[in-house]
Amino acid sequence: MDTNADNMILPFAKNIFTQPPYKSNPPDLLGGFCSGCNDYFFPKPGYCPKCLGNIQTRPIGNKGTIYSFTVVRTPPLFDLPSPYAIGYIDLIKTKLRVFGLFDPEALDQLKIGARVVLSVKSLGTDSQGSPRLRPCFILEPENEHTMI
Numbered sequence: 001m002d003t004n005a006d007n008m009i010l011p012f013a014k015n016i017f018t019q020p021p022y023k024s025n026p027p028d029l030l031g032g033f034c035s036g037c038n039d040y041f042f043p044k045p046g047y048c049p050k051c052l053g054n055i056q057t058r059p060i061g062n063k064g065t066i067y068s069f070t071v072v073r074t075p076p077l078f079d080l081p082s083p084y085a086i087g088y089i090d091l092i093k094t095k096l097r098v099f100g101l102f103d104p105e106a107l108d109q110l111k112i113g114a115r116v117v118l119s120v121k122s123l124g125t126d127s128q129g130s131p132r133l134r135p136c137f138i139l140e141p142e143n144e145h146t147m148i
Contacts, residue, residue, distance in 0.1 A: 011089055012078075012132040015057060020133075027120045029091070029098065031060035031134065040094040049066060061093030062118035063140070069102060069110055078127050078132075080124040085110055089137055101136040115140040 011017065018028045031062035032044030032055035039050065040060050048055055069087025076082055086103035087110075102110055103119065123134040 004105040006122040009131050010126075011120075011131050012126065014125070017118070017135045020120065022120070026062055027118050027135065028059040028062045029099060029100075029118060030057055031094070031096070033055065033060075040096055042096055042098050050087050057141075059093075059097075059117060060096055061089035063093070064089040064137070065117055066102075066112055066114045066116060066137075067097055068112060071107055076124070078124040078126065079129075080104075089116060101134060101135050103138040106139050109139055119132065 006088055010079060011019065015030050017030055018025065023127070030044065031040055031042035033040050033046035034051065034053050036053040037048055037050045040058070041055065042060055044055055044057055046055070047053065067090050069085050071083050071085045071088050073083040076084055079122040081104035084104050086100065087102060088097050088099055092095050100121070104123070117140045118135055119138045120133050120135050122131050123136060124132060125133050
């Protein structure tokens with residue numbers, strides 16, 4: 001995803017993922033890092049929940065494995081595709097377990113333990129009906145799979 005049209009679409013929320021264009025750097029989730037505790041958080045809290053220290057915004061990873069998922073078949077809010085899949089992803093870079101959307105085009109191929117990579121797509125709308133960019137995890141191409 002790196003078209004001019006997608007560059008004009010706003011993200012559904014601020015500071016959740018890096019912004020396009022993604023020609024030289026692929027999208028990455030943004031979270032928080034506490035240098036006092038040496039811990040990462042997602043989403044970024046206002047302060048460290050452990051030591052109450054300052055939190056820095058940091059990229060936390062864009063590759064992981066599916067820990068758990070479910071396919072939701074009830075009508076979604078914000079014009080998301082139906083059905084859609086959500087679940088937990090264990091990020092490789094920071095060892096965080098994050099909750100997110102999965103690629104609506106690959107619902108039948110999802111399986112626990114599968115390697116995924118972050119993508120940013122125009123998925124759904126905001127409360128006023130305007131298109132929004134959302135992060136979703138897509139299955140990593142077969143030739144890039146490695147065992148963890």
